[in-house]
Amino acid sequence: MEAPARTLGVLAVDMMSQPCRALVLLDALSGGGLVERKTVLIHKAQHLSEEERARNPIGKLPYLELSDPAGERVLTESHAIARYLAAASGGRVPRHLYPTGDALACARVDALLDWQHTNLRQGAAKLVFAEVIGPRRGLAVPPAIVEQARSTLNAALRAMGETHLAGGRREWLGGLADASFADVSALCELDQLRTLGGAYEALVAGPHPVVAAWAERTRRRLEPHYSRATDMLRRVERRASSSASRL
Amino acid sequence: MEAPARTLGVLAVDMMSQPCRALVLLDALSGGGLVERKTVLIHKAQHLSEEERARNPIGKLPYLELSDPAGERVLTESHAIARYLAAASGGRVPRHLYPTGDALACARVDALLDWQHTNLRQGAAKLVFAEVIGPRRGLAVPPAIVEQARSTLNAALRAMGETHLAGGRREWLGGLADASFADVSALCELDQLRTLGGAYEALVAGPHPVVAAWAERTRRRLEPHYSRATDMLRRVERRASSSASRL
Numbered sequence: 128m129e130a131p132a133r134t135l136g137v138l139a140v141d142m143m144s145q146p147c148r149a150l151v152l153l154d155a156l157s158g159g160g161l162v163e164r165k166t167v168l169i170h171k172a173q174h175l176s177e178e179e180r181a182r183n184p185i186g187k188l189p190y191l192e193l194s195d196p197a198g199e200r201v202l203t204e205s206h207a208i209a210r211y212l213a214a215a216s217g218g219r220v221p222r223h224l225y226p227t228g229d230a231l232a233c234a235r236v237d238a239l240l241d242w243q244h245t246n247l248r249q250g251a252a253k254l255v256f257a258e259v260i261g262p263r264r265g266l267a268v269p270p271a272i273v274e275q276a277r278s279t280l281n282a283a284l285r286a287m288g289e290t291h292l293a294g295g296r297r298e299w300l301g302g303l304a305d306a307s308f309a310d311v312s313a314l315c316e317l318d319q320l321r322t323l324g325g326a327y328e329a330l331v332a333g334p335h336p337v338v339a340a341w342a343e344r345t346r347r348r349l350e351p352h353y354s355r356a357t358d359m360l361r362r363v364e365r366r367a368s369s370s371a372s373r374l
Numbered sequence: 375m376e377a378p379a380r381t382l383g384v385l386a387v388d389m390m391s392q393p394c395r396a397l398v399l400l401d402a403l404s405g406g407g408l409v410e411r412k413t414v415l416i417h418k419a420q421h422l423s424e425e426e427r428a429r430n431p432i433g434k435l436p437y438l439e440l441s442d443p444a445g446e447r448v449l450t451e452s453h454a455i456a457r458y459l460a461a462a463s464g465g466r467v468p469r470h471l472y473p474t475g476d477a478l479a480c481a482r483v484d485a486l487l488d489w490q491h492t493n494l495r496q497g498a499a500k501l502v503f504a505e506v507i508g509p510r511r512g513l514a515v516p517p518a519i520v521e522q523a524r525s526t527l528n529a530a531l532r533a534m535g536e537t538h539l540a541g542g543r544r545e546w547l548g549g550l551a552d553a554s555f556a557d558v559s560a561l562c563e564l565d566q567l568r569t570l571g572g573a574y575e576a577l578v579a580g581p582h583p584v585v586a587a588w589a590e591r592t593r594r595r596l597e598p599h600y601s602r603a604t605d606m607l608r609r610v611e612r613r614a615s616s617s618a619s620r621l
Contacts, residue, residue: 184536184537185489185533185537193478197478197479198482198549199482199548199549202478202481202482202485203485203489204484204485204488204489205488206484206488207481207484207485207487207488208481208485210480210481210484211477211478211480211481211484214477214480214481215477215478230458230461230462231440231444231449231458231462232444233457233458233461234449234454234455234457234458234461235445235446235449237451237453237454237457237458238449238450238451238454238455240454241451241452241453241454241491242432242450242451244488244491244492245491245492245495245496248492249492249496269516269518270518271516271517271518271519272518272519272522275519286432289431290431290432301446302445302446
């Protein structure tokens with residue numbers, strides 16, 4: 128009997144965080160067991176505790192606590208972790224998600240991931256901070272900042288639809304043959320807008336039907352893992368919708 | 375006589391753009407000839423011309439027009455291009471810049487590069503846009519946006535000094551053995567602050583001496599290529615300082 132494949136480390140996540148969900152999905156889509164999972168709750172400030180700060184000074188999730196460290200014990204940044212898991216797992220990550228060993232194919236996925244960091248994420252994550260997380264922490268976010276996040280998000284969704292999905296003539300981002308980790312990461316980024324109570328329809332589905340159709344297609348492609356990874360998010364979404372409907 | 379090694383494509387750049395300078399430096403530090411170079415001037419809106427948009431619909435610099443395209447003809451995003459050049463150049467990119475073939479060592483550089491995109495760049499590039507580029511285009515940037523860019527930049531510089539440089543106990547970002555492409559990219563990001571006329575001292579050198587010392591060390595490490603790649607920037611900096619001194 129073969130020994131079970133060993134994990135590459137312990138992945139610290141909060142399932143309410145989009146880059147955390149993207150990595151949990153990557154693991155599940157790879158058959159599971161690439162990493163062990165441990166939960167660190169952001170809303171309880173566990174990531175800022177003394178113990179967590181000693182482990183991960185940058186104080187952000189996700190991070191991977193490596194089984195075999197060389198230098199620092201943790202690796203941060205979800206895209207860097209995804210690339211590492213694909214390269215170090217001996218082929219367990221499906222090639223369509225990240226095509227290890229083909230420099231140009233990898234670069235196509237990398238370019239989409241980098242674009243997301245400086246475009247889509249600057250809209251979506253900042254808007255969720257401005258409208259949900261900031262107010263919950265008692266921070267009043269200036270209207271100019273909220274407006275900028277909305278406008279960045281809208282420009283990013285337009286570029287996604289018109290360029291990365293070629294106006295709907297492409298099934299997956301960048302015209303790749305199957306969903307890549309760039310689709311997984313972008314979908315998780317958009318999903319967080321569901322915590323805004325109706326905003327997903329107003330910000331994404333209405334004005335950007337090509338993106339909304341891609342998002343539905345990607346969700347289906349990632350099942351049954353998608354539903355499991357977004358279970359907590361959907362509970363928060365239902366709460367947000369029901370409080371919006373009481374307004 | 376050996377045929378000269380062929381280039382991997384034509385790199386479209388504007389030497390006033392930080393990610394463009396970072397890639398030109400990567401090529402020079404690799405002995406030159408990884409790419410041919412063509413200039414597209416952003417201040418003349420050449421990147422938005424019909425011809426350029428047909429080639430590169432995303433409308434941003436730098437991009438690499440590939441010698442051997444598979445799918446799209448261009449590859450965008452400076453970090454993705456750097457990684458591609460390192461992987462596809464047959465070992466011409468020095469290993470200390472990007473350690474191809476070692477998954478964890480690559481991931482350490484990737485994590486630093488990703489961190490820059492969502493932290494350092496959100497401060498530095500946005501501040502230069504707010505204070506130099508926006509006003510030149512007749513855009514009034516709201517004070518809350520300028521304030522946010524300053525505060526993001528300051529937090530990123532603090533994290534660079536305290537974490538990535540361990541309070542000055544590390545010579546290079548992330549504690550790597552030599553300067554990596556993450557040092558090159560971060561240095562270019564900071565250099566653009568020199569167009570603000572005195573702001574480099576006020577924003578970087580004064581409050582963040584560990585970062586300023588690393589920047590000087592990195593500049594020296596990248597000579598003589600650094601001076602060549604930043605020639606145009608220094609001319610603009612001199613103009614900015616002399617107009618600031620007339621105020």
